[in-house]
Each structure stands twice: as structure tokens, then as C-alpha cells.
Amino acid sequence: MALDLSEQLRYVNGIDLHITEAGSGEPLLMLHGVTVDATAQRYEIETLADSYRVIAPDLRGHGRSTRPTAFTLRDHVDDMIALLDALGIARTAVLGVSMGSYVAQALALAVPQRVQKMILVVATSHGTTSSSARVLAEHADELRDLSREEQQQWLSARMFAPETPESVRQEVRDWFISRHDLGLAMSAEQIEAANNAVLGFDFRAELPALDIPTLLISGRHDILNPPAEGERIAGLLPSAQIEVFEHSGHLPSLEEPQHYVASIRTFLAE
Incomplete structure (x- = not known):
């Protein structure tokens, strides 16, 4: 059966999503x-659409959505x-990946009655900025002479488990090239605005009161949000479980895609 997939712009909260x-x-x-958009989740969208109504927005500042010069996590x-x-x-x-997991947690805390279950992938509960920005800042001296695009390539190369095939790494490089070719690559200013939106977030004090069934997925080799961060969230939430993907870094949906979708299906069906 052909997949019924649609794309549209929705004017909500003063912007086009x-x-x-x-x-x-x-x-x-x-x-x-x-720095990515919904197309980076194409495999999950197409695979899980056989059982669920999947809604995947390009978050503000990303993809084909409006890109304001400044915005916040609350936006x-x-x-x-x-x-x-x-x-x-x-x-x-709600399934949130990395920065999307910060938005998912903030959404559940703001309107818990609207969130039935959460899947938080390569997540953390607090940070001064995005994990990508933190790692780049930690290596600022090493990266000083590289362009913004070269810095992103440097970061992408370190997001994987050691055993992740070159074909998967190339898939990520090709994805970023495709964004550039389509005129959808983010400028340095737009990346800064996206990182600034999550400056100083911290959900740790509020999470113990959030009684929503939650699955944490972490990658054993993740240098951005390592498994200890997922374990911390699981320990704070009343109804949480964590699964550590042994052959993944920060991109388990690409590094172990069948395992990833199977875990999500099992959790949602419980």
C-alpha cells in the first residue's frame, strides 16, 4: 500500500511551520x-506511519519553517x-531527539494533559546550550581556522559509534549537502539563534512530578549526551525506562534503525 504522506505549511503562533x-x-x-529538520527522520516517519498518525514539524528556525532572528524554548x-x-x-x-528531547520535556511540563507518552532520544535534562554548541566550544582552539560548514563536518564525524559503517556516515554528509543544494542550509546566525533558544535550560527540579510513561534511548558511544544523561532523567521521572544502544553514538535512528523502530513500537504498544 502506498504511503499517504503530505507536506504543508501551517500558520501557528505567528509563524509558518x-x-x-x-x-x-x-x-x-x-x-x-x-540544525536538521523533519527530513532527517524520514525512515521513522515512513516506517511508523503504518500504525500511527505521524506529525513531524520543522521546528522554528529550521528547514522550511520560519526562521526568526531570535526565539526561545518557550516559543x-x-x-x-x-x-x-x-x-x-x-x-x-511525543518523540524528541537531542534538542527535540528538550522541547518534548518542556512541552510535557507545560501541558502534561496533552502528552500521553514520551520517547526521549539522546537526551539530557539540563544544559547551558545545545550539546552540539557545547562540544564545539570545548574544541574552539582546534577548530578556530575552520569554516562553520567545516566545523559541522568535524562534529558529524564524531557523532557515531566506532563500528558505524562508512555508508551511514556518508548518508549524513549527503543529507547536509542536499540541504545546501536546496538552499535550506542554516547560516551561522541561524545556527546561533537555534542554540540560543536552549540557553540555560534545566528540568531536573520539575521532572519528578511528571508522571508520564517515558522511554529513554541513549547511544553507548554518544559524546554529546552520553548514557549517563539518559539515566539521570530515568531516575528523576516516576514512570521511565532506559535502553542503551550498544552500537550507536548520537544517531541511533541511523546507526541501529531496525532496533530503534522496534523499541519505539514496543513501548508505544505497551
């Missing part, structure tokens, strides 16, 4: 990481609430 939607059934809101949350309202969705499961 580009939405990819596929499938039918219980809703599943997918939130991507910093992301308000965007998602307005989007759910516009789509007529009262409650949804």
Missing part, C-alpha cells in the same frame, strides 16, 4: 534535533501547543 504528516491512528509528534513549546490545536489533537505521544 512546515509539517510532514503520514499515516493514521494514534498521533505521534516527532521533534528533530538542532518552541507554544508552537507545538498551537499546532496540536490546529490539527485537532487533544493528546499525543
